[in-house]
Amino acid sequence: MTHQLQLCLLFFIFTSLTHAKSVIEPCNTSDSCPSLLSYLLPYDSKLSEIAYRFQVNVSDILAANSIDPVAVPSLTNQILPARSLVKVPISCPCVDGIRRSVSTAYTVQAADTVNSISDGFGGLVSGEQVRSFNGINATNPLTSGESLAILLPCTCFNNSNDGVAAVYLSYVVRRGESLGGIGQTFGTTVAELEAVNGLGQPGVDPGDILAVPIPACSSANLNWYNESLIVPNGSYALTAANCIKCTCGPTDLK
Numbered sequence: 001m002t003h004q005l006q007l008c009l010l011f012f013i014f015t016s017l018t019h020a021k022s023v024i025e026p027c028n029t030s031d032s033c034p035s036l037l038s039y040l041l042p043y044d045s046k047l048s049e050i051a052y053r054f055q056v057n058v059s060d061i062l063a064a065n066s067i068d069p070v071a072v073p074s075l076t077n078q079i080l081p082a083r084s085l086v087k088v089p090i091s092c093p094c095v096d097g098i099r100r101s102v103s104t105a106y107t108v109q110a111a112d113t114v115n116s117i118s119d120g121f122g123g124l125v126s127g128e129q130v131r132s133f134n135g136i137n138a139t140n141p142l143t144s145g146e147s148l149a150i151l152l153p154c155t156c157f158n159n160s161n162d163g164v165a166a167v168y169l170s171y172v173v174r175r176g177e178s179l180g181g182i183g184q185t186f187g188t189t190v191a192e193l194e195a196v197n198g199l200g201q202p203g204v205d206p207g208d209i210l211a212v213p214i215p216a217c218s219s220a221n222l223n224w225y226n227e228s229l230i231v232p233n234g235s236y237a238l239t240a241a242n243c244i245k246c247t248c249g250p251t252d253l254k
């Protein structure tokens with residue numbers, strides 16, 4: 001093997017380790033769409049803490065996960081165990097020509113590193129992204145109490161997938177996971193995940209972020225023609241007064 005080739009291989013291995021893949025959706029409009037984050041709890045967390053971290057309402061988290069607020073009183077302070085998977089609804093805008101969310105702020109704690117911040121967000125943002133987006137370096141280190149902008153991955157793809165209404169969920173691949181297994185979890189196929197994410201080969205690596213299409217109910221499915229609705233399967237929509245407006249389940253999707 002020539003030196004050049006060795007270097008080339010090393011470079012490839014290095015970059016593939018440090019640069020997790022994630023799909024980039026170019027955009028040029030000012031509209032936002034509903035999207036979901038798949039958040040793997042890094043530690044036991046109250047729903048109120050999750051809501052605070054992502055700056056969304058607890059009721060919206062309940063809705064995205066189809067948790068009946070009436071069935072479980074005082075849910076806000078309920079503790080969910082570490083490793084639970086919680087869907088967090090976020091609005092997906094177009095920022096500098098790319099779909100991504102930048103409106104979540106994080107206040108740096110005393111012992112934080114960029115990597116501990118990344119872990120706190122379940123890998124949805126990388127340590128490197130925290131560093132570069134906030135201009136953190138040796139002369140501008142993390143300072144306790146400072147507020148950081150957290151980049152969160154999201155995609156819209158016109159809220160459709162092959163002509164069917166869909167909401168896209170950003171999913172962080174875990175060690176040992178395959179496209180097939182992830183597809184099974186979310187009711188989609190390897191081919192669909194490859195197509196949506198533009199994957200040349202079916203391999204995914206831990207830390208990669210996939211856009212997973214979740215079929216959704218539209219106004220037409222729900223016979224709700226007086227406003228435009230898009231409600232992902234396995235969730236419900238709320239009225240302005242936080243009442244359940246309509247639910248989307250397998251029987252509504254047709």
Ligand SMILES: *[C@@H]1O[C@H](CO)[C@@H](O)[C@H](O)[C@H]1NC(C)=O
Nearest residue numbers: 025026027028029097157158
């Ligand atoms: C805006 O973006 C859409 C989707 O990426 C693309 O199809 C369209 O051509 C773009 N329009 C302009 C004016 O760049």
Ligand SMILES: *[C@@H]1O[C@H](CO)[C@@H](O)[C@H](O)[C@H]1NC(C)=O
Nearest residue numbers: 055056057058060240241242
């Ligand atoms: C949270 O709910 C309040 C009142 O229901 C509403 O005014 C606010 O916009 C909501 N915030 C988000 C991020 O949805």
Ligand SMILES: *[C@@H]1O[C@H](CO)[C@@H](O)[C@H](O)[C@H]1NC(C)=O
Nearest residue numbers: 134135136137138139140141
């Ligand atoms: C560190 O980042 C700041 C802005 O955040 C920049 O002004 C400065 O030049 C950077 N310093 C180095 C050594 O890169």
Ligand SMILES: *[C@@H]1O[C@H](CO)[C@@H](O)[C@H](O)[C@H]1NC(C)=O
Nearest residue numbers: 157158159160163164165218
């Ligand atoms: C987006 O979806 C709407 C309706 O769902 C459709 O009319 C429109 O052509 C789509 N636009 C693109 C760029 O796919």
Ligand SMILES: *[C@@H]1O[C@H](CO)[C@@H](O)[C@H](O)[C@H]1NC(C)=O
Nearest residue numbers: 222223224225226227245246
């Ligand atoms: C919209 O339509 C739904 C279902 O047909 C109905 O329940 C709701 O009251 C209507 N809302 C308004 C503001 O007219």
Ligand SMILES: *[C@@H]1O[C@H](CO)[C@@H](O)[C@H](O)[C@H]1NC(C)=O
Nearest residue numbers: 186187215233234249250253
């Ligand atoms: C919709 O979600 C239910 C669980 O809430 C699941 O059993 C079903 O397979 C999903 N349907 C599709 C088409 O993804």
